Amino acid sequence: MSMLARTPLYDLHRELGAKFVAFAGYEMPLHYPSGILAEHRWCRGKAALFDVSHMGQIALRGAEAASALERLVPGDILGLPSGRARYTLFTDETGGILDDLIVTNAEDHLFLVVNAARKAEDLEHLRRHLEPRCRVEPIADRVLLALQGPAAAEVLARLAPRCLELRFMHAAEFEVGGVLCRVSRTGYTGEDGFEISAPAEAARDLARALLAAEEVRPAGLGARDTLRLEAGLCLYGHDIDRTTSPVEAGLGWTIGKRRRERGDFPGAERILRELREGPARRLVGLRPDGRAPARAGAAILADGRPVGRVTSGGYGPTVDAPIALGYVPASLASPGTRVELAVRGRSEPACVVPLPFVPHRYVR
Amino acid sequence: MTIYYTKEHEWIRVEGGIATVGISEHAQEQLGDVVYVELPEVGREVAAGEPVAVVESVKAASDVYSPVSGRIVDVNRAIADNPALVNEDAEGAAWFFRIELADPSELGGLMNADAYREYLSTLS
Numbered sequence: 001m002s003m004l005a006r007t008p009l010y011d012l013h014r015e016l017g018a019k020f021v022a023f024a025g026y027e028m029p030l031h032y033p034s035g036i037l038a039e040h041r042w043c044r045g046k047a048a049l050f051d052v053s054h055m056g057q058i059a060l061r062g063a064e065a066a067s068a069l070e071r072l073v074p075g076d077i078l079g080l081p082s083g084r085a086r087y088t089l090f091t092d093e094t095g096g097i098l099d100d101l102i103v104t105n106a107e108d109h110l111f112l113v114v115n116a117a118r119k120a121e122d123l124e125h126l127r128r129h130l131e132p133r134c135r136v137e138p139i140a141d142r143v144l145l146a147l148q149g150p151a152a153a154e155v156l157a158r159l160a161p162r163c164l165e166l167r168f169m170h171a172a173e174f175e176v177g178g179v180l181c182r183v184s185r186t187g188y189t190g191e192d193g194f195e196i197s198a199p200a201e202a203a204r205d206l207a208r209a210l211l212a213a214e215e216v217r218p219a220g221l222g223a224r225d226t227l228r229l230e231a232g233l234c235l236y237g238h239d240i241d242r243t244t245s246p247v248e249a250g251l252g253w254t255i256g257k258r259r260r261e262r263g264d265f266p267g268a269e270r271i272l273r274e275l276r277e278g279p280a281r282r283l284v285g286l287r288p289d290g291r292a293p294a295r296a297g298a299a300i301l302a303d304g305r306p307v308g309r310v311t312s313g314g315y316g317p318t319v320d321a322p323i324a325l326g327y328v329p330a331s332l333a334s335p336g337t338r339v340e341l342a343v344r345g346r347s348e349p350a351c352v353v354p355l356p357f358v359p360h361r362y363v364r
Numbered sequence: 365m366t367i368y369y370t371k372e373h374e375w376i377r378v379e380g381g382i383a384t385v386g387i388s389e390h391a392q393e394q395l396g397d398v399v400y401v402e403l404p405e406v407g408r409e410v411a412a413g414e415p416v417a418v419v420e421s422v423k424a425a426s427d428v429y430s431p432v433s434g435r436i437v438d439v440n441r442a443i444a445d446n447p448a449l450v451n452e453d454a455e456g457a458a459w460f461f462r463i464e465l466a467d468p469s470e471l472g473g474l475m476n477a478d479a480y481r482e483y484l485s486t487l488s
Contacts, residue, residue, distance in 0.1 A: 036422040037397040222396070226422060291400050293420055315399040315422055322400070344402075344418065 007053035008143055008200040009207055016218050024116035026054040029220035036222035040317040043189055043227055044358075047149035048219035049210050055144055056119030057197060058126065060110040062134030069103065069110060072129055074246065074265040076256025080105045085169045085184045088254055089246055090125060095267030095274075096242035097249070098125065100234065104171045104184060111171075111182060113144065113195070115236045143203040148193030148227070150361065151215035156183075156194055159209055163194060168362035177209045188224060190231025190360045229323060230316045232285060232355030238296055239283060239311040239325050247274035248327065249283045250355070281308065282333040285357060286324040286341065288350040293322035294341040300326050301340040301347055307332060310341060316357055323357050324350075367455075368431070368471060369480035375455055376431045378471065383432055384459045387419060390484055392454040395421040398447040403439040404461055410436060412470050417460050419450060428460055432470045438462035 004027040013020070018029035029051065031039060042048055060069060066077045075088030082105050090098035099118040104111040114122045119138075126136045147156055156163045160176040163183055171184035179202040187193040198206050210216050225235070234240045240249045245267070252275055259265055263272050288294060293314050300308040313324030324341070332339060335354045340347035368376045373391035377384045392398065402418035410416050415427035416436070439461045443449050450458040465471075475483060 030423075031396065035397045037399075040422075222422060292402065293400055293425070295425065315420070317399075317422070 005054070007051055008203045009051045009053065012204055012207055013051065013218075018218075018220060021221060023221055024054055026116060028054055029218070031220040031222045032218050034217070036220070036226060037317050039217065039219035039223035040226050042217050043149045043191060043219055043223060044318055045149070046215040046217070047147055047151040047155055047193070047213075048189075048223065049207065049216050050146040050148065050219050050224055051143070051207070052146050052195070052224075053143040053203070054116040056112075056114040056116065056122060057139040057142055057144060058112040058114065058119075058123065059106075059137040059139055060112065060126070060130065060134050061108070061137060065110045065134040066105075068130045068133040070259070070265065072125065072266065073101075073103075074255040074259050074268070074271065075103070076258055077103060077110070079256065079258065082107050083170055083172055085171045085186055089240075089251065090122065091246065091265060091267040091271065092242060093266050094242075095245040095270030097236070097240045097244055097246060098122070098242065100236055100240060100251075102184070102186060104182075106171070106173070106182065111197075117237060139197075141200050142197050143200055145196045145198065145203075145207060145210070146187055146193060147196065147210060147216070148187045148189040148191050149215075150192060152191070152193040153363070155210065155213045155215050158213070166194075168192075168364045177206055179206060181206075185363065188231075188233055189227035190233070190356060190358055191227075192361055192363045226314065226317055229312050229314065229325065230318055230356065230358040231360060232325070232357060234283070234325075235312055244283070244327070245271055245274055245279060247271060248279040248281055278330055281327045281329050283311070283325055284328055284333050285353040285355040286310065286313070286326055286339070286350050287353045287357075288322045288324070288341055288348050290348055291322065292343050292348055294324050294343050294348065294350070298324075298326075299342040300328055301342060302328075302332055304340075304347070306342075307339070318358050325355075328352065367477055368474035369477065369483075370429070370431045370474060371483065372429050374428060374431050376471075376474065378465065378468075381465050381468070382437065383434070383463050383465055385428075385431060385461055385463060386459040387428060387450065387454055388480070389454045391426075392451050395419065395423070395426065397422050398450040401443045401447050401450065401460070403441075403444055404436045406436050406439060408436045410434065410463070419447075430463060431474060432463060432465055432467070434463040434466040436461050437464050
C-alpha cells in the first residue's frame with residue numbers, strides 16, 4: 001500500500017471527526033460528521049473552512065518572471081497589476097490544457113497555485129521552460145486554507161481587518177491573527193471568500209481561530225466538489241485535460257487581448273482558430289428532467305445517437321436536482337436544446353442550460 | 365421475526381412468505397447523504413443476487429441486490445419521494461421493496477444479526 005501524504009492539519013481533521021479519502025496522493029477530509037449536504041448548505045448560507053493544502057504553491061522569482069511565464073500560458077501576465085490574481089491555463093502545443101492555475105502578482109514575485117494532482121508535472125514543466133530566466137521555487141512549508149461563504153469577509157475581518165480592502169481576484173500580504181499570510185479574495189465555490197496561504201507551523205492555530213467563529217464550520221472535498229459544480233467551475237482531469245481546448249471548455253475569456261493578437265502561447269494555432277470560427281464542441285450545463293443523477297462518463301445522446309459525454313455530474317444540493325457538465329457538438333450547445341443522458345441503460349431526457357447553475361456571489 | 369443480512373449490506377425480514385428488503389445502517393452510514401432512490405417495478409420476477417434497486421448519495425451510486433428470488437409485490441414510494449429517509453431510518457421506515465419468496469431455503473445462506481456484526485468487524 002502506498003503511503004498517502006498528510007497536510008499539517010491532519011490531526012485537527014481527525015479531532016473534528018473527518019471521514020478521509022485518498023485524493024491526489026493525499027489523505028484529505030471527504031466530509032465531517034454533519035455530511036456533505038449540510039457542509040454544502042452551510043457554505044452557501046454562512047461560511048465553510050476548507051483545508052486545500054494539498055494544492056501546489058509555487059513562487060516564480062526574477063525580473064523576467066512574467067514574460068517567462070507567458071511562454072506557457074495564454075493569459076496576460078505582464079499586464080497583471082500588483083496585488084491582483086488571474087485564472088489561467090498551462091496549454092500544450094496542440095491547444096490542450098495541462099493544468100489550470102491562479103497566478104498572483106505578489107510584487108517581488110509571481111505566486112502560483114496549481115492542482116494537487118498536477119503539481120509535480122507543473123513544476124517540471126516550469127523548470128524545463130523557464131529556468132534559468134527565472135527561479136522556480138516550490139513552497140512546501142505553507143498551508144492553504146479556503147474560507148468561503150457569505151459570512152467569510154465578516155469573520156476574517158475580525159482577525160484581519162485589511163481583508164475588507166480586497167475585492168474579488170485581489171490579493172495582499174497581511175497579518176491574520178498575528179501571523180503574516182498571503183490572502184486573496186478567490187475561491188472554488190461561487191461564493192464570496194478568501195484563500196489564505198499561511199506558514200505550516202501557524203496552520204493549526206489559524207484554523208482553530210477561524211473555526212471558533214459561530215458562522216464557520218469545516219467542510220471537506222465532497223462539498224468542495226458539489227459547490228464548484230453548481231458554480232460551473234471546471235475540475236482538471238474531468239472537465240478539462242489535454243484533450244480539451246480552452247475555447248471548447250468555455251475558457252476563451254482567459255486569453256488576453258494582447259496574447260490573441262500576438263498568438264505567442266502554446267497551442268495558439270488551434271486556440272485562435274477556435275476563437276475565430278468557433279470550436280467543434282462545447283462544454284455545457286445539463287439538467288436532467290428527472291431525479292436520476294448522470295455521473296461522469298455517462299453518454300450524451302441526441303436522437304438516440306451518442307454525441308458526447310458527461311464530464312462531471314451529480315446532485316446539486318442548492319439546485320435540489322441533478323446537474324451535470326459535458327461536451328456536446330457546437331450545434332447542440334445552445335441553452336434549451338434537448339438531449340438524453342444514458343443512465344444505467346436508459347435514456348433520461350435532459351436540457352442544455354446556461355452556466356453557472358447557481359449564480360456567483362463574488363464581491364467585485 | 366428474524367432479520368437476515370447479506371455481504372452487500374442489504375437486510376431482509378420475512379413474514380408469512382413475504383420478505384421486506386432494505387439497506388443496513390452500516391450501508392447508509394458508508395453512503396452518506398442519500399439523494400436519489402430508484403425502485404423496481406411491482407410484479408417483476410427477480411433472481412437472488414440480481415440488482416433491483418439503486419441508491420445514490422452525493423458521493424456515488426450503488427446497486428441494491430435482491431437477497432432472494434421471487435416476485436416484487438410492493439415498493440416504498442416514501443423513500444423515492446424523500447431519499448433522506450434512508451439515512452434517518454435505514455432498517456425501519458426506509459425499506460426498499462417487498463418480495464414474495466420463491467424458495468425459502470435461500471434464506472439459509474444469509475447472515476443473522478450476530479454474524480453480520482462479525483462480518484462488519486472484518487471489513488475495517
